[in-house]
Amino acid sequence: MKRLFSIAAVALLVAACSSSSTAAPASQAPAAKPYISIVSKGFQHQFWQAVKQGAVDQGTKEGADVNFMGPNTESDVQPQMDMLNAELAKKPAALCFAALDSKAAGPVLQKFKDANIPVIAFDSGVDSDIPLTTVATDNVAAAALAADKMAEKIGSKGKVGVIIHDQTSRTGIDRTNGFINRMKEKYPNITIIGPQYGGGDQAKSADLAKSMLAANPDMVGFFGGNEGSIIGVLNAATELHLDQTKLTIIGYDSGQKQIDSIKSGLEYGAVQQNPIGIGAKCVEYAMKAIRGETGFPKVVDTGYIWADKTNIDSPEVKAVLYT
DSSP states (O other), X not given: XXXXXXXXXXXXXXXXHHHHHHSOOTTOOOOOOOEEXXXXXXXXXXXXXHHHHHHHHHHHHHTOEEEEEOOSSTTOHHHHHHHHHHHHHTOOSEEEEOOSSTTTXXXXXXXXXXXXXXXXXXXXXXXXSOSSOEEEOOHHHHHHHHHHHHHHHHTSOEEEEEEESXXXXXXXXXXXXXXXXXXXXXXXXXXXXEEEEOTTOHXXXXXXXXXXHHHOTTEEEEEESSHHHHHHHHHHHHHTTXXXXXXXXXXXSOOHHXXXXXXXXXXXXXXXXXXXXXXXXXXXXXXXXXXXXXXXXXXXXXXXXXXETTXXXXXXXXXXXXX
């Protein structure tokens, strides 16, 4: 009887050990997703919504928790700094950052570096070597293309107004220099009026455009350096009932207003970035950094394309448009 009991006991013990070796401990929790902070330049334009879409979709693909935010306007430098500090306190696995002021963010980014949090710049770089790479359009080349298209349309002569979103971000600086320098280098008979800076605000940009037109009634062209800037110009042209055959308007980015204006002929065309691609690439490189990868390129160029009435419905252009 004792022998039978011993055999039974051993059998029960083996079964218990076998069961415990295949079942996960009840207390074991799934690994937490990497938290990536994304601080953009704003939320007020559809461009940023498209960047967010690309970032969130890539985060889902990569298994990351993405938090996308931005200040109310593209002139809110201090609120953007406050957002950076608030995200730093959360100790994210990585930061993606589009700077409103290419210099102001330096001290805060140093804190991220000191905390061993990798930084990826996007859209608008910073005057710092802290970001591991910058995901962006070649804005100098893209704005130079806009200048070439303007010169071609107006016969390489006349007055052209320029309204840019700001003079502190890398995008504002590069688009201004790309457009104006190309005009100086290749088209000496074109006179630049401006640049004026509207903070990316449609109403302010419209007021600037009206003032520039009032002072220069013989103006033949306008370049707006971002979505808010060019919508302001388009609104001014509409409110003033300007003859669209006498004023060539060229923009940057898309959005429904620009798409409709290009199709109607009010706007000649616009340089298109790839905002969804920008959002996706910033998260992709953030995840590479989180995994410990190194040797990133200084710039990840996401490309640009010209869109006008002749090609706006083409698959190549449609792939980067947003509404």
